[in-house]
Amino acid sequence: MLSYVKQTYLPPSRNNPKRADEFNLYDIKFFARGVAEMSSYFTSERSHLPQNYLNKKELRAGYILYFVLPNFLKVNFCLYEASILKRFKGREKIKVADIGCGPGTASLACVEYFRGSCHKLEITAIDQNTGALHDAKRIVPMFAGSEVDFYTNYSHLNRKTVSRRLKGKYDIIIMANFLNETGRPEDQAIFVDELFSRHLEKEGVVIIIEPALRFTTRNLMKLRDMLLSWSIGDRQKMGGAVMLSPCLHKNPCPMLKQGDRDWCHMYLAWKRPHVIEQIDRLIGNHKDYLKFSYLIAGNDINQAEAEEDVYRVVSAPMRTKGKIEILLCNKLGIIKAVRLDKDSDSLNNDIEKAARGDLINYRGNGAIGKGTKFRRIFSR
Numbered sequence: 001m002l003s004y005v006k007q008t009y010l011p012p013s014r015n016n017p018k019r020a021d022e023f024n025l026y027d028i029k030f031f032a033r034g035v036a037e038m039s040s041y042f043t044s045e046r047s048h049l050p051q052n053y054l055n056k057k058e059l060r061a062g063y064i065l066y067f068v069l070p071n072f073l074k075v076n077f078c079l080y081e082a083s084i085l086k087r088f089k090g091r092e093k094i095k096v097a098d099i100g101c102g103p104g105t106a107s108l109a110c111v112e113y114f115r116g117s118c119h120k121l122e123i124t125a126i127d128q129n130t131g132a133l134h135d136a137k138r139i140v141p142m143f144a145g146s147e148v149d150f151y152t153n154y155s156h157l158n159r160k161t162v163s164r165r166l167k168g169k170y171d172i173i174i175m176a177n178f179l180n181e182t183g184r185p186e187d188q189a190i191f192v193d194e195l196f197s198r199h200l201e202k203e204g205v206v207i208i209i210e211p212a213l214r215f216t217t218r219n220l221m222k223l224r225d226m227l228l229s230w231s232i233g234d235r236q237k238m239g240g241a242v243m244l245s246p247c248l249h250k251n252p253c254p255m256l257k258q259g260d261r262d263w264c265h266m267y268l269a270w271k272r273p274h275v276i277e278q279i280d281r282l283i284g285n286h287k288d289y290l291k292f293s294y295l296i297a298g299n300d301i302n303q304a305e306a307e308e309d310v311y312r313v314v315s316a317p318m319r320t321k322g323k324i325e326i327l328l329c330n331k332l333g334i335i336k337a338v339r340l341d342k343d344s345d346s347l348n349n350d351i352e353k354a355a356r357g358d359l360i361n362y363r364g365n366g367a368i369g370k371g372t373k374f375r376r377i378f379s380r
Contacts, residue, residue, distance in 0.1 A: 001068065002275065004139060005031070009061035028278045034062030036283040042067075042211060054102065054129040064135060066279055068105050070270075071209075074292045075109035075176055077268060078207045081245045082296045085117060087203060088171060093120045097170040097199065100157055100178030101125035104136030106207075110172070111144040122149040126165050128156050157182060159191040169201045176209040179223075180216040188219070189226040196227075196241055196299055205244065205298050212265035212291035220293050221253045221264060227297065228252075245296040246314075246357065248306035249331035255314070258334060264314055265293040266357050305331055309363040310377070313354050324351050328360060339368035348374040355379065 002023065010027065038059055054060050088094055094114065098106045107123045114121050125140070127133050133152045140150050153165040157178060173195055179188050192206065200206060208223075210216045227241045228250050243250060246264065255262050267289040272280065280287055311328035318325040323340045339351050348368050354360065359378035368374050 001064065001139070004142070005061055005065050008135075008138075009057060009064075023275050023278075025278075028275065028282065031058075031061055031065050032279050032282045034058035034060075035066040035279050036062075038062050038067065039283065039285060043213070052129055054132045057131070060103070060131055060135060064103050064139075066276055068103060068108070069273065069276070070287070070290050071105045071176060072109045072112075073268065073270065073290055074209055074294070075106045075174060075207070076113055077266075078209065078245075078294055078296055079109065079113045079172075081294075082205050082207065084113065084172065084205070085119075087205070088119065091119060091171075093122060094172065095168075095170045095201075096121065096123045096172045096174065097166055098123060098125040099162055099173065099175045099195075101127045101136055101152075102129070102132045102177075104140040106174040106176045107136065107140045107150065108143055110174075111140065111148055115147070120149075121147065122151075124151045124153060124166065124170075126153045126155050126157075126162060128154065130154060159194050162191075163194055163198060166199045169199050169204070171201050171204045172207065173200060173204065174207045174209075176207075177211060179208055180210055180219060185219045185222040185226065188223050192223065192227060192297075196297075200299055202299065205296055208295045208297075210293045212263075212267070212293050214263045217263035217265050217293040218256070218260070220295055221256050224295055224297075225252050225256065241297050241299055243295070244298050246294065246312055248310060248312055248329070248359075250305065251331055254329060254333040263293070264329075265291060267291045306359075308332060309361055311335075311360045311362055313356055313358045313360060316356055317351070317354060326351060326354055328362065335366045337362065337364075337366055337368055337374070339372075339374070343369045343372075345370050348372050350374050350376045353379075 010030065041053065054063065096110050101107060104125055107125050110121060110123060125136050133154060137152055144150065155161045155165040182188055182191060195206060208220065210220050224243060224247065228243065255264050270290055272287055276287060308331060311330045313326060314329045315327035323338055325336055325338045328335050328337050339348055351368065351374050354376060358376050361373065361375045361377050364372060
């Protein structure tokens with residue numbers, strides 16, 4: 001990836017082919033300008049994100065260098081979260097649609113996830129930026145070799161044109177970091193609904209990833225509620241959508257009902273590559289964790305809800321003097337679980353290790369005393 005960025009986007013006069021994978025300080029400064037501009041658009045100024053912003057070469061270069069690896073890891077996380085290999089056990093061929101593919105980030109994550117498995121992978125990558133598609137055409141085959149059938153399609157990213165570009169039905173449909181650019185939650189819901197009804201296989205999954213910003217994430221939470229209400233009220237239209245993760249139930253989102261302060265998002269610990277660390281120092285970023293919001297949905301109406309004593313952790317542990325607090329969510333709603341330090345014992349000390357996204361076995365109304373069972377049953 002590093003050599004591709006240097007060879008493709010660094011001026012020939014500055015490119016040393018003998019050091020294609022090495023970035024010196026001048027290289028870092030050259031690409032950091034585009035990264036800083038993109039980072040500004042993606043955070044505080046996202047509402048001012050220009051249409052087709054990847055037309056600018058310096059922004060494409062910055063995106064590939066700085067954003068592809070973190071987003072690759074987010075998609076990879078979602079593939080594991082959806083238990084894709086288990087879901088499609090015994091299948092010879094897996095069809096993937098990477099919608100809003102950019103330079104092929106989600107496609108790369110699928111290649112890595114299925115590498116070494118017995119599945120033949122066919123990926124259709126769609127984007128409205130020809131420069132990004134050109135990068136994807138070069139980067140993905142270079143990473144995948146001959147193991148993957150990879151096709152790219154140019155299309156405006158709206159429901160009518162995307163639907164015309166998709167051929168038949170797919171096992172995995174991925175929309176990473178672009179759905180928030182397609183209009184109101186109502187418009188997004190119609191878009192996703194048509195993908196479900198027209199292009200998702202019976203056992204297939206839709207993976208949606210969005211920035212972990214309050215506005216974009218709460219819109220994703222609203223989208224989730226719309227899809228579920230449609231699936232209950234009009235199964236013929238929706239095909240019976242179910243939420244596979246992070247939600248454990250099909251009730252309206254309790255965090256939305258509580259007010260407009262909170263938003264449900266995930267973060268992953270990671271070790272920054274040296275190049276990204278150097279860019280962070282130059283532009284003042286602190287990319288210590290990978291933060292994102294996500295939704296994994298399927299159309300299997302027989303999918304069972306989690307039991308009432310299974311919760312998802314939806315906050316980081318909050319430690320204050322003499323106690324630990326943590327927010328848990330399931331079909332009963334959101335509760336704040338609190339354990340006083342003096343009540344610590346072998347049955348409840350998992351609260352000290354719990355992290356956002358963990359699944360917890362707990363029966364109670366929030367208080368965790370001595371002898372109260374609080375167990376992590378799934379953690380990352």
